[in-house]
Amino acid sequence: MIKGVRRTGKTSLMKVVYNELKYPKMFIDGRITPPHQNEIFNILLQYAMAALTESFIDLKLRDMIKEISFGVGPTFSFSSWTKNFEKIDKILRKRKSKFIIFIDEAQRLKTGNISGIITYLFEHTRNTVVILAGSEVGILDSIIGMDAESDLYGRPKKMIELDRLKKEEAIEFLRYGFSQYQKEIGESDLEKVVENLDGIIGWLTLFGYYSRTSDLDRSLKKIKKEAGKITAKEIEHFLQFRKEAKRRYLKLLEALSTPLRWIEIKRFLEAQSGKKVNDRIVTKYLHELEKYGLITKNEEKRYVLADPMVKEGVLLLTSRK
Known part of the structure; x- marks a missing residue:
């Protein structure tokens, strides 16, 4: 579980890990995924099948389709989905592999019973790993089991919490970034940037991008305009x-x-x-x-x-x- 305020590098960290892993995997963005249980079911199954057939060349898609059933609407029950994932887990076990599910902005899927889905995977599969990230910290806590009402309450989990950079870290981050472009920037200017943007790594990165072609004040002005729209x-x-x-x-x-x-x-x-x-x-x-x-x-x-x-x-x- 990766959590923290917005723009502190959660998605970037997930994508780095995603690209490094050689296991079958999938990446879900909660902001654009329909927050309905049945649609989440089918998305997970489709991605799982695609990932497995891509990773294991000898595993034919038609053979998997014989084993896996799809459905829509109220007739596609939770039990149907669980049976399908148990079959997928058997395939993974035979091949001594894992299936890694990355879910970014997971709190957006709360109404789709995402905590119930993850709880099932935790309790009934041994070869599926779920990695979550989110910025609405309180809502995310209610999903991952930080309160007694959550399906995941009491389940073991590993937490990574990303925070803003401290002032010295933010200045060093900017200094290193500018060195990559062989561009010099004074200490007083670095301090001014951090005073305006704090240690929010997303804004510091955007400042570095804008400052390639603009001076400090103009870059800060551009960021404030862009940030105003986003926030x-x-x-x-x-x-x-x-x-x-x-x-x-x-x-x-x-x-x-x-x-x-x-x-x-x-x-x-x-x-x-x-x-x-x-x-x-x-x-x-x-x-x-x-x-x-x-x-x-x-x-x-x-x-x-x-x-x-x-x-x-x-x-x-x-x-x-």
Whole structure:
């Protein structure tokens, strides 16, 4: 399991591992995969068959089709799917091989019973490995078994948590990148970049790309414009089912560009509304934002934006009014 806030290198790490492995494998992007159980079933089976016939030249597709059944709609049951994967597991066992399933942004498949599917694979197959990644940390935790309601609760798992780079690491990352292009950049400029982009490796990489043809200030301006569009879409996705509290959430995100304690946030919300705000409401808002990965707690246990560029997304959304 690989988790962390957005743009800290989770997908890149998965793709490096994916390309290095010689086992039969498949890669699912949860953002573009239909979040319905039966469709996930068929995607897994189709990819498994393709991967096995590609890896094992003597294994004929027609022979596998005789063994594996497909279906759509309510008639294609969970039990039908499990029997098929047990047959695939037997093929893997005979060939002393593994089938590796990579699922990126796995939290998007929660409504498709992804935790139930993974639980079955864990309990009934010995040669299938699932590697998950996701950025909506709270939702992902509910899938992988960090709370008692999850199907995967109590199951052993290996966790890799990617975080933003520390200031010194971010500066060294940029310095190394520029050395590859044989381009010099002053220490004060490196510090300015990190002050603006924090240690979010995705934005640092994009800065390096833009700065090949633009100066520092112009590159930062381009990133803020691009980041505004990207983070605005992420915020809109979060607000999609929270329309009644949209204005309050946007104000809260705007305020959290500066780290704040819980009591300071409560006072801010009360000042904005001109009336008392229930403690449970404050906690709920913060929990939802943290669960989605838009905010986090810093070392001083203050709430702050998980990505400084979220501020650009808020500015873009509020300017559309």
